[in-house]
Amino acid sequence: xxxxxxxxxxxxxxxxxxxxxxxxxxxxxxxxxxxxxxxxxxxxxxxxxxxxxxxxxxxxxxxxxxxxxxxxxxxxxxxxxxxxxxxxxxxxxxxxxxxxxxxxxxxxxxxxxxxxxxxxxxxxxxxxxxxxxxxxxxxxxxxxxxxxxxxxxxxxxxxxxxxxxxxxxxxxxxxxxxxxxxxxxxxxxxxxxxxxxxxxxxxxxxxxxxxxxxxxxxxxxxxxxxxxxxxxxxxxxxxxxxxxxxxxxxxxxxxxxxxxxxxxxxxxxxxxxxxxxxxxxxxxxxxxxxxxxxxxxxxxxxxxxxxxxxxxxxxxxxxxxxxxxxxxxxxxxxxxxxxxxxxxxxxxxxxxxxxxxxxxxxxxxxxxxxxxx
Amino acid sequence: xxxxxxxxxxxxxxxxxxxxxxxxxxxxxxxxxxxxxxxxxxxxxxxxxxxxxxxxxxxxxxxxxxxxxxxxxxxxxxxxxxxxxxxxxxxxxxxxxxxxxxxxxxxxxxxxxxxxxxxxxxxxxxxxxxxxxxxxxxxxxxxxxxxxxxxxxxxxxxxxxxxxxx
Numbered sequence: 001x002x003x004x005x006x007x008x009x010x011x012x013x014x015x016x017x018x019x020x021x022x023x024x025x026x027x028x029x030x031x032x033x034x035x036x037x038x039x040x041x042x043x044x045x046x047x048x049x050x051x052x053x054x055x056x057x058x059x060x061x062x063x064x065x066x067x068x069x070x071x072x073x074x075x076x077x078x079x080x081x082x083x084x085x086x087x088x089x090x091x092x093x094x095x096x097x098x099x100x101x102x103x104x105x106x107x108x109x110x111x112x113x114x115x116x117x118x119x120x121x122x123x124x125x126x127x128x129x130x131x132x133x134x135x136x137x138x139x140x141x142x143x144x145x146x147x148x149x150x151x152x153x154x155x156x157x158x159x160x161x162x163x164x165x166x167x168x169x170x171x172x173x174x175x176x177x178x179x180x181x182x183x184x185x186x187x188x189x190x191x192x193x194x195x196x197x198x199x200x201x202x203x204x205x206x207x208x209x210x211x212x213x214x215x216x217x218x219x220x221x222x223x224x225x226x227x228x229x230x231x232x233x234x235x236x237x238x239x240x241x242x243x244x245x246x247x248x249x250x251x252x253x254x255x256x257x258x259x260x261x262x263x264x265x266x267x268x269x270x271x272x273x274x275x276x277x278x279x280x281x282x283x284x285x286x287x288x289x290x291x292x293x294x295x296x297x298x299x300x301x302x303x304x305x306x307x308x309x310x311x312x313x314x315x316x317x318x319x320x321x322x323x324x325x326x327x328x329x330x331x332x333x334x335x336x337x338x339x340x341x342x343x344x345x346x347x348x349x350x351x352x353x354x355x356x357x358x359x360x361x362x363x364x365x366x367x368x369x370x371x372x373x
Numbered sequence: 374x375x376x377x378x379x380x381x382x383x384x385x386x387x388x389x390x391x392x393x394x395x396x397x398x399x400x401x402x403x404x405x406x407x408x409x410x411x412x413x414x415x416x417x418x419x420x421x422x423x424x425x426x427x428x429x430x431x432x433x434x435x436x437x438x439x440x441x442x443x444x445x446x447x448x449x450x451x452x453x454x455x456x457x458x459x460x461x462x463x464x465x466x467x468x469x470x471x472x473x474x475x476x477x478x479x480x481x482x483x484x485x486x487x488x489x490x491x492x493x494x495x496x497x498x499x500x501x502x503x504x505x506x507x508x509x510x511x512x513x514x515x516x517x518x519x520x521x522x523x524x525x526x527x528x529x530x531x532x533x534x535x536x537x538x539x
Contacts, residue, residue, distance in 0.1 A: 020396075021396065022396060023396065023398075023399050023402070024396065024398060024399055025396055025397070025398030025399075025401070027398075027429070027430060027431075028398050028399055028400070028430045031430045031431045031438075044436075045436045058391070060393070061391065061393035061395070062395075070433070071429060071431060071433035072430060072431050074436040075433050076433060076434045076435075076436075114396065116394075117393050117394055117395055117396065118391055118392070118393045118394075119391070119392060122390070122391055122392075123391060126389065130387055131385065131387075134387065135385065135387045
């Protein structure tokens with residue numbers, strides 16, 4: 001394909017994920033994170049051309065809460081701005097797209113939300129169609145269990161397989177100081193936790209979590225001046241599947257598969273096996289197995305390493321969880337991943353999903369070298 | 374199973390209940406607590422010195438932290454206002470009443486307030502007003518602690534003194 005503009009991640013900051021920050025509101029959580037991200041790249045706010053925020057007012061129940069966030073992202077003099085009612089990984093796509101037009105050279109992307117202030121299980125029910133499915137009271141955990149059952153029916157995956165996936169994430173996650181769940185766990189231990197909704201056990205699901213996140217993007221020419229090791233975007237694609245969960249084969253994710261195929265093509269990546277690590281957004285082990293299949297990954301192979309951060313099972317601050325996957329890839333490929341560093345990592349995939357049963361998927365391919373010359 | 378309905382279904386009730394348990398926020402918790410002691414707190418921008426009420430963590434204008442909480446006056450100036458002639462469900466106020474923006478002395482942004490103890494037609498831009506608090510023992514640290522603002526009788530403030538604090 002023809003050459004696109006090289007754009008890189010040059011900074012990332014986040015608050016450690018917590019169950020509930022009992023003292024700070026969303027803006028008070030986000031402000032220090034934006035400042036920290038700008039400090040990393042050594043510029044003031046006026047050096048940033050564009051900004052995108054990712055949040056959902058339904059999560060924290062504050063009408064126009066996303067407008068309040070502008071105050072702590074820098075809003076004067078007026079700047080081009082966009083708000084997305086989706087995870088920050090999708091918001092990053094909009095910033096990347098804007099940079100492709102050549103109109104802006106730098107951008108920040110913020111994810112925020114006080115997930116603990118409402119009841120996410122009730123709020124996320126509203127993503128379902130309002131006539132047939134939402135009134136049933138289906139929660140995201142219930143629909144995830146339907147999906148896990150469908151996956152088991154098709155593949156024969158067992159409870160032990162789910163436990164093994166969860167335990168691998170939990171073991172890796174113990175090394176990540178930003179995680180909410182930092183106690184390592186064994187597959188056997190997790191298999192003895194109670195059912196949340198069968199076939200998903202409590203030990204296979206993340207607790208309610210909240211955080212604030214900020215990613216800094218810059219185009220070639222600027223990126224090298226802002227960061228010693230910019231992490232370049234090689235390819236990206238996102239796809240949305242039908243809203244009605246009854247109209248889809250829940251045991252698969254054709255959306256993730258198509259997004260992966262397109263993103264790999266843009267990146268010139270022959271196979272997912274050619275990257276060193278993958279950060280997936282899967283909020284339960286069945287989802288992770290479905291996404292691995294869609295991305296062409298063998299969960300049992302030693303390469304690429306899947307979720308060296310511990311993944312969403314160790315912290316799921318809705319609206320930031322996917323942005324953290326991009327942030328983790330940035331940390332890994334720029335030598336900032338401390339104890340959890342994958343040695344010699346040069347290329348990686350960052351995935352995010354949102355909606356019931358993986359309705360929306362985005363796939364990024366990133367590398368330590370520029371994609372286009 | 375029941376027979377299918379003879380008439381087509383035209384609508385369904387789909388009631389949504391979403392409970393929330395808010396965190397007031399660090400600055401707002403301090404602001405609300407101070408109201409109980411008849412004090413109004415604002416936050417001061419570390420770069421420009423401008424004072425925001427209610428207090429905010431950062432200046433939307435300068436992007437600098439507003440990390441100093443300062444007490445501001447109970448007195449201020451009506452910067453703009455609206456005479457309300459339509460009853461609002463759940464409001465017991467007698468109409469007409471005046472909803473105004475009041476720039477408190479020492480603050481660089483106005484707050485939303487009721488103006489009472491005068492005729493609606495006497496309210497004007499620049500009118501000087503002061504807070505009327507609930508009595509001691511009846512304040513709970515919420516916005517109702519200030520019942521309303523009333524005229525002080527001072528000469529009107531000149532437009533220049535509040536044009537940038539509407």
